[in-house]
Amino acid sequence: MPVPKKLLIIAHAPSENTTRMVDAVVNGATNPEITDVDVIFKPPLDTQPEDILTAQAVIIGTTENLGYMAGLIKDVFDRCYYPCLEKTQGLPFTFYIRAGHDGTGTRRAIESITTGLRWRLVTDPLICRGEFQEEFITQCEELGLTMAASLEAGII
Template structure:
């Protein structure tokens, strides 16, 4: 069975709604052979990353950058996972109030260093997420899980 690891920093009701939509999509009926595992960014470990086949990353945008919690996650797993996880797929979802480009760039720089391959463009929600934004989150989770399932 393949394992999809969702690493998230869910610091607000908005991010909670986005996380729940991503997780619901990843766990949708009809997607078989994928175990979905979630870890808060501050508690996710190198073992979690090594045991997973694919990653979904969720973060708020704080002062134009990913959350300190997601950065801490990357700091903890970077070298222990560098060679063993090269080539693995990932995707991301982000929430900000006005601009998320710096956070997207930072995630892309770190995942490029890890050798991870982005399989979907990031879902970026600015402001309060409406129904369409939450559907995008659901679709992100479902698409990544379905692709992982093969």
């Protein structure tokens, strides 16, 4: 039996709706038809370099805060950047943003840091803009499912 691949989800969820979003990502990624992927959710403060170093793919979830990523997500990058720099090149990842405005600055910041890490963005980021909509939950579930299924199939 093959060793399951690890999909790490790191998400900042400070509200009921953002908690629902990360729960949807996890729900999609843990679809019962996907059997060879272990899905690990870590809040930012619990995420350590070892978590990233042992993952075969990552999903990052953040709120847009003053046109930037959440401080706790930035903290993950600050703590994990150098320990992961030379060891995670090519790591498949994607991200989602709960953006009250347009998410542009947040997207640019995440892409800048992950470009420095030489991670590989494997799906378009999901940017959930404006007032909260129920469709964000469906989109998050689809994002989790897509990443887990792609990881299991060896596409990413």
